[in-house]
Amino acid sequence: MSEPLTTTLSSKSTTVTIRRDQPTVIIGERINPTGRKQLQSALERKDFDIVRRDAVDQVAAGAAVLDVNAGIPDGDEPVLLEAAVRNVMAVTDVPLCIDTADPEALSAALSVYEGKALVNSVNGEERSLEEMLPRVKEFGAAVIGLCMDDAGIPPTAEERFAVAEKIIERAGRLGIPAEDVVIDPLVLTLGADHNAAKVTLDTIEKVVREFGVNITMGASNVSFGLPDRPYINTAFIAMAIHAGLTCPITNPLAAELGIAILAADLVMGKDEWTMRWIDAFREREQSA
Amino acid sequence: MSEPLTTTLSSKSTTVTIRRDQPTVIIGERINPTGRKQLQSALERKDFDIVRRDAVDQVAAGAAVLDVNAGIPDGDEPVLLEAAVRNVMAVTDVPLCIDTADPEALSAALSVYEGKALVNSVNGEERSLEEMLPRVKEFGAAVIGLCMDDAGIPPTAEERFAVAEKIIERAGRLGIPAEDVVIDPLVLTLGADHNAAKVTLDTIEKVVREFGVNITMGASNVSFGLPDRPYINTAFIAMAIHAGLTCPITNPLAAELGIAILAADLVMGKDEWTMRWIDAFREREQSA
Numbered sequence: 001m002s003e004p005l006t007t008t009l010s011s012k013s014t015t016v017t018i019r020r021d022q023p024t025v026i027i028g029e030r031i032n033p034t035g036r037k038q039l040q041s042a043l044e045r046k047d048f049d050i051v052r053r054d055a056v057d058q059v060a061a062g063a064a065v066l067d068v069n070a071g072i073p074d075g076d077e078p079v080l081l082e083a084a085v086r087n088v089m090a091v092t093d094v095p096l097c098i099d100t101a102d103p104e105a106l107s108a109a110l111s112v113y114e115g116k117a118l119v120n121s122v123n124g125e126e127r128s129l130e131e132m133l134p135r136v137k138e139f140g141a142a143v144i145g146l147c148m149d150d151a152g153i154p155p156t157a158e159e160r161f162a163v164a165e166k167i168i169e170r171a172g173r174l175g176i177p178a179e180d181v182v183i184d185p186l187v188l189t190l191g192a193d194h195n196a197a198k199v200t201l202d203t204i205e206k207v208v209r210e211f212g213v214n215i216t217m218g219a220s221n222v223s224f225g226l227p228d229r230p231y232i233n234t235a236f237i238a239m240a241i242h243a244g245l246t247c248p249i250t251n252p253l254a255a256e257l258g259i260a261i262l263a264a265d266l267v268m269g270k271d272e273w274t275m276r277w278i279d280a281f282r283e284r285e286q287s288a
Numbered sequence: 289m290s291e292p293l294t295t296t297l298s299s300k301s302t303t304v305t306i307r308r309d310q311p312t313v314i315i316g317e318r319i320n321p322t323g324r325k326q327l328q329s330a331l332e333r334k335d336f337d338i339v340r341r342d343a344v345d346q347v348a349a350g351a352a353v354l355d356v357n358a359g360i361p362d363g364d365e366p367v368l369l370e371a372a373v374r375n376v377m378a379v380t381d382v383p384l385c386i387d388t389a390d391p392e393a394l395s396a397a398l399s400v401y402e403g404k405a406l407v408n409s410v411n412g413e414e415r416s417l418e419e420m421l422p423r424v425k426e427f428g429a430a431v432i433g434l435c436m437d438d439a440g441i442p443p444t445a446e447e448r449f450a451v452a453e454k455i456i457e458r459a460g461r462l463g464i465p466a467e468d469v470v471i472d473p474l475v476l477t478l479g480a481d482h483n484a485a486k487v488t489l490d491t492i493e494k495v496v497r498e499f500g501v502n503i504t505m506g507a508s509n510v511s512f513g514l515p516d517r518p519y520i521n522t523a524f525i526a527m528a529i530h531a532g533l534t535c536p537i538t539n540p541l542a543a544e545l546g547i548a549i550l551a552a553d554l555v556m557g558k559d560e561w562t563m564r565w566i567d568a569f570r571e572r573e574q575s576a
Contacts, residue, residue, distance in 0.1 A: 190554060190562055198557035201530065222555070226562060227569040228547070235551035238526040242489065259516075263523035266478060267510070269486035274478055274514060281515040 002212030005179035007142050007247075009065060009095035010115040016064050016095050018182070018214045018247045023270045024261050025247040027097050027118075027216065028063030030054040031084065033072050040072050043080055048087040055088045061252035066092065067120060068109070069099035078108035085109045097144075097249075103131040110139035117141045120249075121184065124149030124163035129170050136171075142180040143171065144216055147203060153186050157202035160185055164207045182214045182247065183207050190232070191225035197236055201243045208244030215240075216247045219257070234260040241268060259284075290500030293467035295430050295535075297353060297383035298403040304352050304383050306470070306502045306535045311558045312549050313535040315385050315406075315504065316351030318342040319372065321360050328360050331368055336375040343376045349540035354380065355408060356397075357387035366396035373397045385432075385537075391419040398427040405429045408537075409472065412437030412451035417458050424459075430468040431459065432504055435491060441474050445490035448473055452495045470502045470535065471495050478520070479513035485524055489531045496532030503533045507545070522548040529556060547572075 004020035018025045031054050033040040042050045055066055068088055070080035081100055088096060089112075098109045099120040110117060121144035122132045136143045145167035147153070147160035154160050164183045171181050185203035188196040200222075204215050217240060223232035237248065237257065241264040250257050259280070266277045292308035306313045319342050321328040330338045343354055356376055358368035369388055376384060377400075386397045387408040398405060409432035410420045424431045433455035435441070435448035442448050452471045459469050473491035476484040488510075492503050505528060511520035525536065525545065529552040538545050547568070554565045 194554070194560055194562055195557040197555040201555075226565065228565075228572075231547050231551040232554060232565075234522060235526040235548060236555045238523040239530040239552070239555055242527040242530050259519050260523060263519040264527070266482070266520060267485040267489075267524045267527055269483040272482055274482055277514065277516075277520075284516075 001209050005212045005214065007118075007179055007182055007214045008116065009118055009142060011089070011093050011095045012114045014093050014095065020208070020212075020214070020244060020246055021270070022246075023265050023276065024241060024245070025064045026062055026252050026258070026261065027065040027067050027247055027249040028054075028058030028061075028252050029067050029218065029249045030058055030251055030253070031066060031088065032069035032099065034069070043070055043072050043075060043084075046080070046083065048084060051084050051087050052091045055092045058252050059092045059094055062258055063094065063252045065095050065097050065118065065247070067097040067099045067249055069120075070105075071100060071102070077102045077105040081105040082108040082112050085113055089114065098141075101128070103135060106132065106135050107139075110135065110141060113139075118182065119143040121146050122167060123147075124166050126150070129167070133171055133174050133176065137174045137176050142182060143176065144182045144184050145171070146184045147186050153188065155199070157199050157206055160199070160203040161206045161210070164203070164211070168211060168213065178211055178213055182216050183211075184216050187217060187219075187222050187236075189224040190222055197222050197239075201239055204240060204243040204245060214246040215244050216249055217245055218249050220250065220254075230256045233257060237261060238264040238267070241265070289497050293500045293502065295406075295467055295470055295502045296404065297406055297430060299377070299381050299383045300402045302381050302383065308496070308500075308502070308532060308534055309558070310534075311553050311564065312529060312533070313352045314350055314540050314546070314549065315353040315355050315535055315537040316342075316346030316349075316540050317355050317506065317537045318346055318539055318541070319355060319376065320357035320387065322357070331358055331360050331363060331372075334368070334371065336372060339372050339375050340379045343380045346540050347380045347382055350546055351382065351540045353383050353385050353406065353535070355385040355387045355537055357408075358393075359388060359390070365390045365393040369393040370396040370400050373401055377402065386429075389416070391423060394420060394423050395427075398423065398429060401427075406470065407431040409434050410455060411435075412454050414438070417455070421459055421462050421464065425462045425464050430470060431464065432470045432472050433459070434472045435474050441476065443487065445487050445494055448487070448491040449494045449498070452491070452499070456499055456501065466499055466501055470504050471499075472504050475505060475507075475510050475524075477512040478510055485510050485527075489527055492528060492531040492533060502535055503528075503531075504535045504537055505533055506537050508538065508542075518544045521545060525549060526552040526555070529553070
């Protein structure tokens with residue numbers, strides 16, 4: 001088992017460290033217009049009120065990092081993403097995860113960002129590696145590497161591992177250390193393939209054992225189309241944390257998942273004197 | 289990683305196989321007078337009505353194996369355990385787990401049992417190994433090995449692994465194959481030591497990697513004394529199943545844990561076409 005690596009992110013005045021032997025870090029996923037009509041039309045009008053409110057609400061609910069995505073159909077993404085980043089920085093002080101596949105938008109956002117950001121994301125495609133990684137290096141950011149390439153999302157853990165290896169290797173060649181590469185193993189829905197989650201868990205284990213890097217993941221699609229989804233999401237996030245997931249991208253306003261993550265940290269021995277568990281219980285009691 | 293071993297248990301007409309790549313097998317824990325005053329005084333009167341009702345209820349709720357314990361203060365355990373086993377066999381047809389530390393009671397119960405039982409348990413103490421293992425062999429049973437010895441429950445995964453290794457080795461010398469040894473890593477409460485569950489998970493992983501044996505465990509003491517226990521138990525059982533737990537000893541009448549185990553199996557790819565999950569959901573809907 002490789003030693004745990006530490007990914008350090010920062011904003012103007014806050015530093016967040018992500019590491020396997022520390023509590024799980026929640027990256028808030030809400031600032032993303034995909035599937036959110038209201039946010040999409042607000043961004044079309046260059047109205048950032050929802051973005052600012054989402055930022056404040058997610059930090060209050062426990063997000064330690066915020067994902068910022070401003071991609072809308074026919075939108076001027078460099079302009080919108082830069083503005084979204086400025087707006088989020090104006091109301092919160094957590095590190096940001098700049099979420100775009102557009103190299104120009106990435107540079108625009110990183111230019112105005114104050115601190116060390118996480119870039120979401122590169123993948124194993126040549127074009128992605130060539131266009132995005134030099135910008136990650138230029139701005140001294142960390143980067144999420146998705147386990148997919150030109151051929152799509154590989155069906156086996158071995159193949160996803162190979163993509164992770166390629167991304168870590170290519171980042172290393174540019175001088176981006178492994179500790180600044182966070183791997184996303186990707187997860188498909190169980191409804192389509194009952195081995196979908198196991199492949200993801202196996203990928204996490206292989207990548208962590210070999211490289212010791214941090215692992216991110218969206219954790220709710222796994223149960224899409226199945227009944228009683230929270231039970232499934234809860235089991236999956238607990239197992240993924242056991243396998244090595246360190247910084248899931250989730251909605252911190254969904255209380256069940258937040259409690260599941262706290263419980264998983266408690267069971268993993270990441271909650272000294274069980275204080276976080278007991279404090280969170282008291283908060284729930286007071287707000288009930 | 290060692291190949292998964294198969295533990296086969298049987299009753300007069302039912303065979304249960306326990307194996308890492310198959311759905312989790314629930315061993316029902318209810319037939320045990322410890323902490324159950326009503327059952328204790330019934331056993332004092334040699335009244336087995338509660339035992340019979342508990343047997344039927346647990347099988348209906350999903351137990352595939354039933355633990356039978358008849359140990360009461362000043363009770364004649366050989367007589368009581370034999371009678372309890374006869375009573376359970378009269379009303380159900382699942383394999384039994386004979387739960388006693390008394391060698392005479394064990395022989396009495398195994399003498400009347402029809403099939404291949406699981407014996408709960410031996411531990412690493414010389415006396416336990418010498419008195420219990422030959423009886424396990426004599427009756428062709430399988431056996432649970434607890435990771436503790438004369439010095440108590442070891443604090444580290446390495447030491448618990450060493451006890452498991454000793455038990456498997458000693459069983460092997462008597463001709464009991466590793467597939468018939470089910471290891472219980474034991475778990476202490478998180479409230480006393482915030483690393484308690486992690487030590488257990490690490491023990492499971494080490495034992496499974498080295499020997500491929502099946503793993504049992506009681507899963508609810510881990511949260512003793514802490515608030516909102518079901519969340520903790522749920523996270524712990526999911527992680528333990530990911531690590532290699534295959535046949536937990538639990539109360540199948542506690543709905544939350546049963547759903548958590550089904551969800552964990554689903555995530556682990558042990559639920560082909562997600563049929564068990566969907567069937568269980570429909571049953572919950574109908575009974576709601």
